[in-house]
Amino acid sequence: MSVPNTNKMKFLKTELEYNMKSIRFLLLTITAMFIVIAGLMIVLGFSVYGHFHNFSFFFESAKSGRFFTPSVLSIILGMVLLIVTLVGFFGSLKQSTCMVNLYAFLLSIILLLKLIVVILAFALDAQTLYSYVSVPVWDYTTDPEIQAEIDQLQRCLSCCGSDSYLDYVGMEFTANQSTVVVSTQVDGDHVTVVVPESCCMTVGEVYCNKMRAVGCKSAVISLVVQNASVIGVLGVSVMFIQLLGIIFALLLARCIRKLKSQRGLMAWTIKEQMVMAREAAKAKTPDDKVYIAPTESSTA
Incomplete structure (x- = not known):
């Protein structure tokens, strides 16, 4: 019966462990990058939400169904990415094949969703995007959050209203x-329109001297394009x-499976060699002993 060479198996095990450590280091580096990105998304979402919201408005917005604002969406996406990344991080540290495979599966789903979003985003033209963008100026006077966000949007993008400043008529x-x-x-008639101060670039004593005439929907689409x-x-x-x-x-999951198989095979080989050695020791006949026949006694 042939017995595998233990020294060769130890060499294969050492090489496999070296490869696994290299792959695990690269995977931990990537997961650390994702953890940083997820943390930045969560911090950014909380910063924006804390700047424009208070706790009373949080409950009011949740009751009214306007919970998924961009800041809240950023927090949720950051938490999802953080949870998925922690699965891969601890799976790499614990050398868990199940957790590492689960991490690869979840990353594949996220990658597929991002690919679909990118393809759809580049397939849409400016006119189609224009129909999807909505600036709710009609809630400006009743919603403190929308008021603060629209004022910030109008100052940053130098725009006014959704389509134009005429959206504030009445x-x-x-x-x-x-x-x-x-x-x-x-239409040939001279009218006066009351607009938010954020729509005006230069304010006079009574009237606005210089308006931001571009609508915010057009400004957002231009920025995206x-x-x-x-x-x-x-x-x-x-x-x-x-x-x-x-x-x-x-x-890494493949290396972990191979390493566990090699460890199991080495343990089985060592046990088999020990059993064979004991059996050989029992079956060995001592050849260095000389047989001496007993002497015969005689009577005189």
């Missing part, structure tokens, strides 16, 4: 809201890192 503002008066021509290449490069970069994470996770 809106009843309260005394706590800063407004200005705009004088304009509509201008930065589409940057967004695409960032999206492809993140997807490439996720693909590397999937590949390294599958390779």
Whole structure:
């Protein structure tokens, strides 16, 4: 019966352990990057939410169904990414094949969803995007959150209203809201429109001297189109890192399975050699002993 060479198996085990440590280091590096990204998403979401919200409004928005604001969505996505990444992180540390395979599966689902979103985003033209964008100016006077966000949007993008400043025609503002008066021509008639102060670039004593005439929907679409290449490069970069994470996770799971199989085989081989050695010791006949016949006694 031939017995496998134990020294050769030890060499294969050492080489396999070295490969597994290298792959595990790369996977831990990628998961650490994802943990940082998820943490930044959560911090950013809480920062934005804390800037524009208070606790009473949080419960009011949850009751009214307007819970998924961009800041809350950022927090949720960050937590999901953090949970998925922690599965891979602890799976790598504990050398758990199940957790590493689960991490690769979840990353594959996220990668597929991102790929679909990127394809749909680049397939849409500006006119189609325009129909999807909505700036709820009709809730400006009744919703403190929407008021703060629209004011910030109008100042940052130098815009006014959803389609134009005429969206504020007939809106009843309260005394706590800063407004200005705009004088304009509509269908040949001279009318005055009360708009938020954030719509005005230069404020006079009574009237607005210089308006932000562009609608916020057009401004948002222009911003997205201008930065589409940057967004695409960032999206492809993140997807490439996720693909590397999937590949390294599958390779690590394969190495862990091989290493466990090698350990089991070595343990079985050592036990088999010990049993064979004991059996050989029992069956061995001592050849160095000389047989001496007993002497015969005689009577005189």
